[in-house]
Amino acid sequence: MDGRKSDTNEESAGYRSYVPSKRVIRIAFVLVLLVLSAPIASAYLQSGTEWSSARMENRTVPPANGVTVVTSDAYGGGRIGAYGPSGKTLYYNDSHDFYHDVDPSAKGENTVLYVASDDVSKSECDSSVKCRRSVVERLNLTTGKITRIWSDVRPSRGSSAIHDVDYLGNGKLLVAEINPPDGVYIVDTNTDNIEWYWRAEQNFSHASGGNFPRDWTHINNVQQLHDGRIAVSVRNQDQVIFLNRSTGMKSNWTLGADDRHETLFEQHNPDYINESNGGPALLVADSENNRAVEYQRSNGSWNRTWAWSDSKMQWPRDADRLPNGHTLITDSNGDRVLEVNKQNEIVWSMSFPGPYEAERLGTGDESTNGTSAKALGLEPHTAGSTTDGTSYVVAAMAEQAVHTGINLLPPRILHALLFVFPVWITPVSAIAALALAGVVVLWLLFELHWASYTLSFSLPVRLSRESSDTDSSDGNAER
Structure with missing residues (x-):
């Protein structure tokens, strides 16, 4: 009795809990x-x-020096485009499913060599699963003429398309083999004979990197150096390694280690800068760390000398040091190609859907004619600071706050979502x-x-009431 009175008093005094x-x-x-x-x-x-050549031509970009060629393998539609200094479309093609590596060709100043791939039928490779054809083609940007140099067809398992080749001359290609058996080889395109092969399992455990054998190492870049060594990007093991064709892997030159993400985190397109240009140095698109980063070789070890990122950077996959000391970067999930000067300022940028690799024609292949950050005296730059290390103004701080929230989502998850979502x-x-x-x-x-409450409980409650009324009536009759 007392308890019921207390409950009633509390309800009347406004203490009754609110249920919306x-x-x-x-x-x-x-x-x-x-x-x-x-x-x-x-x-x-x-x-x-959608992105089209017409839409991409209607852009406002500051002038650049020379023609920029860009490839994309994202958003369900590959494309390659060439753009003038102010962003005018000079060439555009999206006939292949994916476009990856692009390099200037010795066949002409407006000619490039690129790697592309297409999904094809099972019969193309006598497989129970779909197949993927990778091709190396030469493109004359002036005439639009395309010449097939080499092709390779195999079952599609994970990221099975070849991403990068290095043309060695005389019809020979150095190929980054992304498929099982993962490795690097030299093929003579005149005879289709493989002249040399290094397999990743010679130096890497199957327990390292990604899922063996489906997407184990994801070797995505290869480069023959001036001294004959070969630099290889082993993405899933977070390493750039160096090979000697006679003796194999030079372990004391390796940059990075499996899961040591503070150094590299699933990188793309490392460029070696020679001693003559202030090296040895490696300029790398450190993709999952959302930065372009450079390491200098000194006293037998690699030391970080420069890094660049801003609050918008999402999954960069290429960084080239230009002869003028600027750095050309592709920001894949940021949908832009940008050029950063020696003061770490963006001096040129262009919208492009999911750019993979970019080349500035007339500057040499990738970072061939670029100078190391140490020799240039470049200072690191990160999101939220200016070149002198002071804070941005309130507007930039607000933008940084937004992107800090974005970065709470693990990079791999965010980058994967952006890769598969619409452009x-x-x-x-x-x-x-x-x-x-x-x-x-x-x-x-x-x-x-x-709905469950209504269906499961309302009917029994009504039955209980009817039963209660009947019992009450019977009881009164007895009384």
Whole structure:
């Protein structure tokens, strides 16, 4: 009795807990979904639904020195384009499924050699799974003429397309073999004979890197150096290694180690800078660390001498040191190609969907004619600081806060999402899309709970009432 009076008094005094109605909860869900839809709609309206040569020509970019050639293997559609100093489209082609490496060709100043790939039928490689054809083609940007140099067809297992080759002359290619058996080889395209082969399993355990054998090492870059050694990017083992064709891997020259992510984290396109240009040094697109980074070789070890990133950088996959000391970078999930000067300022940038590699024609192959950061006296630059290390103004701090929130999502997950999402999705809108999907699932669970409560409990309750009324009536009759 006393307890019931106390409960009644508390309710009348305003202490009764508030339980929102279904209508209120549904309105709350709608409002949250509208808020989360805003960045998605904004990204869609700003970027459009597709990239084309016409759309990419209507851009505003500061002038650059020379023609820039860019490839892409992302967003379900590969493409290669050549752009003038102010961004005017000089050439565009998207006939292959994926485009990867692009290098200037000795056949002409407006000629390049690129690696591309296509998914083809099972019959192409006598396989139970689909096949993938990788090709090396020479392209004359002036005439548009394409000449097939070499092709390779095999079953498609993971990232099975060849990403990089180095042309050695006389029809010979140095190939980064991304497929099982992972390795590096030299093929004579005139005879299709393999002249030399190094297999990763000679020096790497199957327990290292990725899933063996499907995507174990993901060797994505190869470069023959001036002294005949071969530099190899073993992406999934977070290492750049050096090979001697006679004696094999030179372990004391390796940069990085498996899962030592503070050094390298699933890198792309490392460029070796010779001693004559201030090296030995390696300029690397440190992809999962969202930066371009350079290491200098000194006293038998590698020391980091320079790094560059900003708050927008998402999964860079190429960095070239130009002869003028600038660095050309592809920001794959940032959908841009940018040029950074010696003061770490962006002096040229261009929108491009998921750029893989970029070449500035007339400057040499990749970083061949570039100077090391140490010789140039470059200072590191990271997001949230200017070249003198002071903080940005309030607007930049706000932008940094947004991207700090983005970076709470593990890089591998965010970069994978951006790679498979439509091209117009930005990092902010990608996270909004994930949150939106989570809210929709939560709402459905609420609706299922309410439906379950109604179906499972309302009928027994009504039956109980009818039974209670009957019992009460019978009882009165007895009295």
